[in-house]
Amino acid sequence: MTQKPATRKEEIVQTAEMLFKKKGYSAVTMRDIAQAMGIKAASLYNHIQSKQEILSDIIINIGEQFTEGMAEIVAMENVTSIQKLERIIKLHVQITIENPSRMATMNNDWMHLEEKLEYYLQLRRNYEESFRQILKQGIEKGEIKNVSPEVILFSILSTLRSLYLWIPKKEESIKENLLGKLSQVLLTGITP
Amino acid sequence: MTQKPATRKEEIVQTAEMLFKKKGYSAVTMRDIAQAMGIKAASLYNHIQSKQEILSDIIINIGEQFTEGMAEIVAMENVTSIQKLERIIKLHVQITIENPSRMATMNNDWMHLEEKLEYYLQLRRNYEESFRQILKQGIEKGEIKNVSPEVILFSILSTLRSLYLWIPKKEESIKENLLGKLSQVLLTGITP
């Protein structure tokens, strides 16, 4: 699920993101993080600059993963809009399986970013705009029902952004089926 | 959108929930709440017992609204499962339009409940179980596609729980259409 940390700093970030997921950034203290690692709070500062830096590292890392993934999808040729949507769903499932805690932190604590806040918001706006364009093209080409793209965008994105809440509970076998089932529900609906 | 506060305590709760929505429970101080009301932090304690009480009031209030709404839906006779799902969607849209800040607080800060935490979790488990039963009955009767009820539950509930993020931006006219569009997308999908 999560990679082996390569540096001591990465260990700190990985410990922090687990705690952030449970209680949120503001409710987690540097002493909490240190205790979870079996060291003292002051020792953390041999490896990081500030608590804020931990948060930035977590969120910007994931934000840029989504940006890169979306760029690839936008660049795809000779595919339908539905196929692009399937790729978006796959992108979310993959990233969330790899980094459930980071996803939780990005979703819940982005507003506590300081210097990096505007950059994060820019990434998010661009991502949503690409998503919206894919939906509009699909409607134009008749591949997607002519319903408000905004409502579709909201509905799919809400589900994908909540994946971190459900994925950690499932075993690997279920995760494999998840992508297919989720695509079916989100794209074709639940009525026969 | 929000009711006129009847008591000074309700004013405090309403001020608090707006701030909780923006920054989360842990990041909002009693001095923040007081300042937003133009008074001093100590004055709040003429009306409330603790910061924790504010959070409890907000979350339990909403939690019980959902419990009551779901009880009515479960008790409905001579209706299809799809009609019950439409009523669930309507329930979420209505409550969220009336209390967007409370919804945000319930979704994001329930884990900071103390004495009332177990009661809240019980309400939530019961709600989800009723939802699950409606889905299973729908599948049995052939009114709902035979896809994993768990995935359907997750998908619809994720969207409904995120409504607070989108609803405050829309004007009243859009809100009226929202219910219909949302039902269409969630139930019949987006493919023609």
Place this chain on the structure above:
DNA sequence: ATGTCAAACTAACAATTGTTAGTTTTGTAG
């Protein structure tokens, strides 16, 4: 053995936290 360097430690800081105690202001009913 010695020197080096990363990574831990102790001790402390200034600021901020939720909350209490006791006092003063304010508006309204008699």
Place this chain on the structure above:
DNA sequence: CTACAAAACTAACAATTGTTAGTTTGACAT
């Protein structure tokens, strides 16, 4: 005008916060 209750205030508290400075430890190459 007076009395009373509601609701504000000032001042302070003990605990906790992120962070810094300076020191010690431990592993390893020389």
